[in-house]
Amino acid sequence: MKQKKYNIMFGFIIFMMLFHFAFKPLNLIKDKELAGFYKVPEKVEFNSENYFSRKFQDSLEKSINYQFGLFPGFTRIHHQIEYSIFNRIHVKDVHNGQNGYLYRYCEGCITNRTFDSVYLDMYLDKYLIVQDSLKAAGKNIVWIIAPDKNIVFSEFLPRDLKHGVEVYSFYWSLQKAFKRKGINYIDFNELAFREKKKYAFEVFNKGGVHWTSSYAARCFDSVCKYLGTKTNIKIKNVISNKKVEHPWGPDVDMEEAANLLIPLQQDRLFLSDMTSESNSKNRKLLLIGDSFAHSWTWTKYYANCFHPQSEFWYYNREANTLENTFIRNVDHKSARLKTTEFDTFIIVFNAANAEYLDYGFIDDLHR
Amino acid sequence: MVFSSTLFLFYFLPVFLILYYLAPAKFKNYIILLASIVFYSWGGPLFIFVILFTTALDFILVKQIEKSSSRKKKKIFLCISLFVNLGLLFTFKYLYFFTTNIDSVLTLTGVAPIGMDKLILPIGLSFFTFESLTYVIDVYRGEYKSLKSFRNYLTYILLFPKLIAGPIIPYNKIAHQIEGDRKTSAEMRLSGLLRFIFGLSKKVLIANVIGETVEELYKLELSQIDTAIAWAMSVGYTMQLYFDFSGYSDMAIGICKMIGFTIPENFNFPYISKSITEFWRRWHISLGNWMRNYLYIPLGGSKGSFFRTYFNLWIVFIISGFWHGAGWNFILWGAFNGLFLMIERLYLSKYLKNNLAVLYTFFVANIGWVLFKNEDMNVALMIYKKMFSFEFNSLQILDFRFVIMLFFAFFISFSGLFKSFYSATQNDETLFVEHKWRLNLLFTLSIIFLVLSSSYILGQDFNPFIYFRF
Incomplete structure (x- = not known):
């Protein structure tokens, strides 16, 4: 019985780690895209030269975040925590004022x-x-x-x-x-x-x-x-x-x-x-x-x-x-x-x- | 590929675990080996050939050591292995340092410098070199038998959770597990996963958050900072380093547990130590053990004369410092720690009994980390000057997030002072047998931490691993 409980707990977390596939590439769930300008790093072509120089790996690791199914959701969670708890706003040149007012320029x-x-x-x-x-x-x-x-x-x-x-x-x-x-x-x-x-x-x-x-x-x-x-x-x-x-x-x-x-x-x-x-x-x-x-x-x-x-x-x-x-x-x-x-x-x-x-x-x- | 990356956390790790659990028992080591090769070659696609070559060579040499009947032959094979392993480490890690230092002297004397380009350090080189040496030396000493299968030896060296930042696992602690004697249970899998998530949180939610502010503070004009900022920089780095490295070690231990390996602990509340001597028994334990067993004791340990013992101690710490990086700051940092160890051994230890000694240790360790952090000695000296100038005139306001996370870091670092908490963390098994609520609480917390860590991995760019460069 205990073993079963431990296995369920373990399986649940592994399932959480794989849940992003439901968003992308399977498209079973749609998430609201992020607003603003995000420059998705270009993926370098896979060939031996790019692989051994690590260009391929670097570009894939950088771009994968943006194509990751839970990217919008997790980014929003991060931004909300930063804003609500630490009074930080993650928009370039924007200052977080008091009483919820945001300022730019x-x-x-x-x-x-x-x-x-x-x-x-x-x-x-x-x-x-x-x-x-x-x-x-x-x-x-x-x-x-x-x-x-x-x-x-x-x-x-x-x-x-x-x-x-x-x-x-x-x-x-x-x-x-x-x-x-x-x-x-x-x-x-x-x-x-x-x-x-x-x-x-x-x-x-x-x-x-x-x-x-x-x-x-x-x-x-x-x-x-x-x-x-x-x-x-x-x-x-x-x-x-x-x-x-x-x-x-x-x-x-x-x-x-x-x-x-x-x-x-x-x-x-x-x-x-x-x-x-x-x-x-x-x-x-x-x-x-x-x-x-x-x-x-x-x-x-x-x-x-x-x-x-x-x-x-x-x-x-x-x-x-x-x-x-x-x-x-x-x-x-x-x-x-x-x-x-x-x-x-x-x-x-x-x-x-x-x-x-x-x-x-x-x-x-x-x- | 770092553990706290999207690629590892959401693709590599779950896919590896699923394949591992689905594979029949006799193929499990193949899955580990394949995953380890993919993992290492992802970050060092060329260096994988270097590591494969040295591993194959060591395997052959160790077989020869075991086969040889004469002591002299054994010694020759040992020396070849030491020469290759340490030569590789020297070439990639230290050659540039020595060349630039020689060049400085040559320039002063008017001779043309040698000149050389800095080589890229293969990731984890310092760690797997030390592990290879444990295998060669243990078999040479006749303490353990060599592994029969090259595949198993390769798995020991390449085992990906510990490959690039330790813990340094001596051959004798893991050989039997690699050969199949490892228990896997639902408890172990779950506690490994929880350990991994808590390690991830330490790294992402505490070390990265503190580290980001520390790096911002280091960008300030150092002559303009005041005492408060200088202390914030040094204490911030002290905490960043601890949570970064211990978080990584927790993740490595956690992954190993998930696949049935029990590997040695690397940290045990180092900041609650009452002396620098104790601190080094609690900080990077696997390196400390390696240094004791494979350097300090062979040098004669404490069995020689008074001066010889202290010389041995100091030299071990200097080498330990130099192991961390090819720079004068690391040598000085090692010497600094060795010096305090000697002072404590000589007369200070009798005064270091109560909890005030914890403050002393933290203070000394913190001072040492300033050296460790700054390869440029002028920067280190400037920070020391500011730390003890007692000027409080800066207009720089410390980030609220930094202060909060530093508070958490202190709380966790010193929580080992509470006996009940300390004992609860010393044995994972208590998680499952003593208090049911503890497991449920940790499971809930781990889910929350996984979501928070994931959001911080994706929401911000700052994600370095300090110990990767060693």
């Missing part, structure tokens, strides 16, 4: 580096020439500083990253320079500070890098209103801010990449609904920006607020429609001519990439 945002003041002044003088020329032609340009999680939710930053406001050096010096030079800009960090507890939805999700869809919509609405008053041209059918209880596509990219077993407990997930109509009388927008501006285009809703031929130049590199369809690569040499087609310009950046200014757009116009 901290190094670009919280830094003691800053602009060369002479260079910045020269650059903004060039910008002012563009701003004044557009104004004279009845066109409009505005800089948007998207909110940065490192600033708006600085209270939850990891202890070793908590500092005073002066450490957001690029953002801070650029904002001061805008004021000094009289440049039109909207700072959604300031707005977010004022409004972060005003709405039922969050400015940022705990596990996301970017603003939530709801807050992005709230800010877009604000931009449209601003453009309407500045140009005396009504932008028709501006977004209506209806909130739905069940969000579509919440921004939790860091959390997804963290591959945890149990998702982070998000506080308030909402998505703004919107109705608008695109027609040729609407303003023809050229939107230049980063992934925060991307949040305005990937939902496709905002396209209807502007002329159908409006464009989004992602990092001033790829020209897309406002519905996020790729059109062409940006031709920097002909950018000046091309921009005459548009009558409204929005440049979007945030504190983490403030040092790149407008991604070279103004320089293109001065070629």
Whole structure:
């Protein structure tokens, strides 16, 4: 009887060690694949040269982990233990803050580096020439500083990253320079500070890098209103801010990449609904920006607020429609001519990439 | 292929065990031999031919030793075997060290250096060389008869659980088991598997986790670290080394048990020792035994004069240090331990009676491991300087995970101080007969540890085996 018990115990553990075959290669059980980027090492061809030089063995041992049936499951267990017990997150460049908040781009945002003041002044003088020329032609340009999680939710930053406001050096010096030079800009960090507890939805999700869809919509609405008053041209059918209880596509990219077993407990997930109509009388927008501006285009809703031929130049590199369809690569040499087609310009950046200014757009116009 | 790899844990080991248990009794040794050849040639595909050659040569030479009637002939065959085995060890492990040292002297005197490229050390060379020597010497001494079958001798040398990092099994402890006199029972299989999983956990969950932080700390600018960090580095490494090596030994002993072999223990709570002398009876026991039986006693042991005895002791420790690696730090580490052994023997031992002596031993061992870890003597000296400078100004905050695992490591290392725990770990049989709940508890824990260890093997890249390079 005892022997039988010991044999069952032994057999059970051996069975556990072979259980991965049910996942791969037998495919009897399906597991959710891991999110994020995993570069599976290439397997070297089996031949005598590779075998005796150990290249084959090394490559097989490295690649076998990724093809192993229980790789996703065990990786999630590891990541969850590390996160829950040891407060460690296994995503490159992501910092684990307090209260479940994750942070990224901290190094670009919280830094003691800053602009060369002479260079910045020269650059903004060039910008002012563009701003004044557009104004004279009845066109409009505005800089948007998207909110940065490192600033708006600085209270939850990891202890070793908590500092005073002066450490957001690029953002801070650029904002001061805008004021000094009289440049039109909207700072959604300031707005977010004022409004972060005003709405039922969050400015940022705990596990996301970017603003939530709801807050992005709230800010877009604000931009449209601003453009309407500045140009005396009504932008028709501006977004209506209806909130739905069940969000579509919440921004939790860091959390997804963290591959945890149990998702982070998000506080308030909402998505703004919107109705608008695109027609040729609407303003023809050229939107230049980063992934925060991307949040305005990937939902496709905002396209209807502007002329159908409006464009989004992602990092001033790829020209897309406002519905996020790729059109062409940006031709920097002909950018000046091309921009005459548009009558409204929005440049979007945030504190983490403030040092790149407008991604070279103004320089293109001065070629 | 290390034991704590996906390939070994989830493919090689279960497949080997299934084949082994399914095979008829007369083919079981063939399965072991085949698995051992596959295992070794996976990591050293060229060196397998070297090991096969020396093993065949030793087998023939030992037969000749046994056959020869004259003492002189026996001695000649013994010398050939020693020359081949130690020559191989010298060439692969020490030739580069001696050449670079000679080159340094030649450069100083203005003579052109010899120059040589570093050779790749065949894995486990130090271990199987010592095992081969036990076979040759035991038969030469007439203490044991030679193995009849070459296959069995090859199985003894290549037995994969202990092949690359020990324990060093003297021929006389295992010969009869290889020849078929080994008991296999359900208890033995299960206790072997549990032992393997606990060893795996020690290695993956404690040694690797601590080691990862230790390596990160070693990447800091050493001039910038303070006393707390220097101690964290040294104590961290002290624990990493113990859990790494003892974990590996547990896995080796566990696998052997699963296939019916009983092999000697390699560790017995070394950090609860009350002297360095005792420490060396509890740390890497199989090496200590080898050194005593095949070096210290042949040198004359303690039977000679006062000075001769102390000379023998010291030389054994220096050679033991040098066995670990071809570097001055290993020689110094051996000499350092030998020195404390002599001091204890001379007058310190009478003071080392109470539990405070455990602190003394841990302190001395820890100081020694700094030498062991750092081949660059400047680094070792810098760490010593920082450890005793009593400056606490670093902004470096120790990783919470490191602190927790270090706490666990201390708890387990010193748990042998509790008599009930100590006695429970000394005999696996008590697992099955004394307390039913103990087996159920260990079985449940082993499943949890297997899942946790597997997740750590797959979830992080840091997975070195320190003793593999010896």
